[in-house]
Amino acid sequence: MLLHIDEDTIIELAVLVGGENAGQIMKNLLKKPGITDEELSRLLQVDVRDVRKILHKLNEQGILHYELAREKDTGHRIFRWYVGQEQVTGFIITNMKKILERLEDRLEYERAHQFYWCGTRGCRKLPFEEALDNLFKCPVCGKQVQPIDNEETIKAIESKINEINKYLEQISKAKKVEGVHVKEISKTLKTKK
Numbered sequence: 001m002l003l004h005i006d007e008d009t010i011i012e013l014a015v016l017v018g019g020e021n022a023g024q025i026m027k028n029l030l031k032k033p034g035i036t037d038e039e040l041s042r043l044l045q046v047d048v049r050d051v052r053k054i055l056h057k058l059n060e061q062g063i064l065h066y067e068l069a070r071e072k073d074t075g076h077r078i079f080r081w082y083v084g085q086e087q088v089t090g091f092i093i094t095n096m097k098k099i100l101e102r103l104e105d106r107l108e109y110e111r112a113h114q115f116y117w118c119g120t121r122g123c124r125k126l127p128f129e130e131a132l133d134n135l136f137k138c139p140v141c142g143k144q145v146q147p148i149d150n151e152e153t154i155k156a157i158e159s160k161i162n163e164i165n166k167y168l169e170q171i172s173k174a175k176k177v178e179g180v181h182v183k184e185i186s187k188t189l190k191t192k193k
């Protein structure tokens with residue numbers, strides 16, 4: 001079950017892990033669960049060795065799994081690939097939590113420091129200690145630095161944190177609802193029979 005994580009998000013995720021071809025592979029895996037590396041290679045016009053490399057990379061991340069089968073006539077081994085949908089959810093949650101931790105550290109840092117800036121676009125904002133070390137001159141352009149208000153940055157980080165928290169909440173709610181949903185569907189199917 002995909003739990004409100006749409007296919008685009010999963011494809012984006014694959015691109016992040018393995019590049020553009022990984023995105024194409026993921027798209028086809030979602031469309032045709034159980035597709036083989038050779039079929040993917042033919043479909044995408046990508047060398048089968050490259051397809052395998054990407055599949056293994058995605059497998060290492062726990063996003064995919066495979067089933068080993070044998071061709072009836074030749075006994076040739078075939079790998080059928082599937083998107084582990086529960087695993088994708090887990091992967092996204094883990095990564096979101098990592099991002100959340102990083103943002104929270106950043107927020108703490110922004111709140112705890114006074115920043116100084118020369119006003120030149122592209123130059124860095126310096127925390128107080130660094131500004132002091134540089135005698136309140138910008139180490140890049142040499143202009144005097146002035147204290148600046150970082151309230152906007154703080155607000156932006158806070159709103160991003162809220163957004164991620166809401167998303168995580170939605171996913172965990174969807175997980176709970178999912179159980180009920182599946183039962184209801186199978187009940188409907190039974191009554192139809």
Ligand SMILES: [Zn+2]
Pocket residue numbers: 118119120123124138139140141142143
């Ligand atoms: Zn500067």
